[in-house]
Amino acid sequence: MKYIIVGMGNFGGFLASRLTELGHEVIGVDSSEVKIDQVKDKITHAIIMDATDTETVKTLPYKDTDAVIIAIGENVGASIMVTAIFKQLNVKRLISRSINDVHETVIKAIGVSEIVHPEEDSAERMAKRLQMRNVLDSLDLSDDYNVIEVKCPSRYIGMTLIETNLRKEYQVSVITIIRELERTNMFGNKSTIRKVAGVVTGETRIQEGDILVLFGLAKDIETILAM
Numbered sequence: 001m002k003y004i005i006v007g008m009g010n011f012g013g014f015l016a017s018r019l020t021e022l023g024h025e026v027i028g029v030d031s032s033e034v035k036i037d038q039v040k041d042k043i044t045h046a047i048i049m050d051a052t053d054t055e056t057v058k059t060l061p062y063k064d065t066d067a068v069i070i071a072i073g074e075n076v077g078a079s080i081m082v083t084a085i086f087k088q089l090n091v092k093r094l095i096s097r098s099i100n101d102v103h104e105t106v107i108k109a110i111g112v113s114e115i116v117h118p119e120e121d122s123a124e125r126m127a128k129r130l131q132m133r134n135v136l137d138s139l140d141l142s143d144d145y146n147v148i149e150v151k152c153p154s155r156y157i158g159m160t161l162i163e164t165n166l167r168k169e170y171q172v173s174v175i176t177i178i179r180e181l182e183r184t185n186m187f188g189n190k191s192t193i194r195k196v197a198g199v200v201t202g203e204t205r206i207q208e209g210d211i212l213v214l215f216g217l218a219k220d221i222e223t224i225l226a227m
Contacts (some may be wrong), residue, residue, distance in 0.1 A: 001066040003027070006051045006082055008035040011097065011118040012071030017042040027060065052081045054088075062086065067093035073118070076103050084110050146218045147175065150225060152210045162202035170224055172216035176200055179210060 001024045005016045008030040016028040020043045027045045030036050040046035051057055062068060068091045072079040076099055083096045087110050095114040098104040104115055156164045166172045177197040194211075197204070206212075214221050 001025070002061075002064060004029065004060055004062060004065050004068045005071055006030070006069070007071035007073060007079075007097070008032070008039050008046070009071065009073045011073055012069070013039045013042075015069065015071060020044055027065075029060070051085070052078055054085050057082075057085050057089070062089055062091050065091060067091075067095060069116075070094075070096040071118075073097060073099065076100075079103065080106055080110070083107055083112060087111055144217055145215070146221065148214050148218070148221050149178065150212050150214060150221070152206055152212050153225065153227070155227075156206050157208050157210075158206065160203050160205050161200060164206070166214075166224065170216065170220045172214050172220050172224060174200060174204075175213045175215050177204065177206070177210050177212060179207070 003016075003019055003024060004027045005012050005019075006029045008016065008028050012028070012030075013035065016026045016039060020026045025045075026043045027047060028036070028039050028043045029047050029049045029051055031048065031050050033048055036046045036048050047060075049056055049060075068086050070079055070083050070086070072082060079097065079099065080103070083094070086094050093114070094112055095116060096107050096112050098107060098115045098117055107115055161174050164174075166174060177200055179195050179197065181193050181195055214224075
């Protein structure tokens with residue numbers, strides 16, 4: 001997979017390096033020559049660039065990128081500007097780092113729903129989340145077992161949990177289901193809230209747009225998502 005990460009500080013630099021180690025193509029962007037020098041030998045491409053300049057950003061291969069991550073950690077104004085630019089470019093997936101509550105409110109108003117908090121969500125955890133397609137979040141219980149939130153594969157929509165045969169075929173259990181509901185925020189823009197279905201049973205039927213919370217071996221969950 002291909003990623004553009006803007007901001008090569010501690011969080012962005014480590015995330016870029018880790019994704020590169022996992023075999024992905026990563027373009028790291030920063031306006032600081034010092035920060036680019038620190039990562040240039042650890043990632044696929046390292047570019048010195050002012051990402052607040054729309055025309056400069058347009059030279060990046062953003063149309064062929066699976067996700068753009070705005071990892072700027074100090075300059076709130078720059079983070080907001082860069083996030084807005086990539087949002088206007090309609091990239092496939094846009095993830096932005098939140099520095100504080102006000103910053104997060106503005107990012108949400110721009111229309112970004114995927115927001116990370118590095119102090120709570122480490123770059124290592126995020127790298128694992130991005131490693132598998134359609135994974136939204138993960139919790140490592142051990143080196144082998146994980147609890148992972150995934151977008152439900154289309155082949156399971158309309159089935160009951162028993163009918164998916166996930167437990168029997170892959171030894172993977174569905175702990176619960178999360179459904180996203182739309183609401184209008186204080187700026188008049190639509191945002192989503194997450195509603196947890198609670199304890200599910202074998203008769204629980206999967207709906208379009210459902211997020212499954214799975215428990216099992218990471219390799220088994222990856223097999224399900226790769227099909």
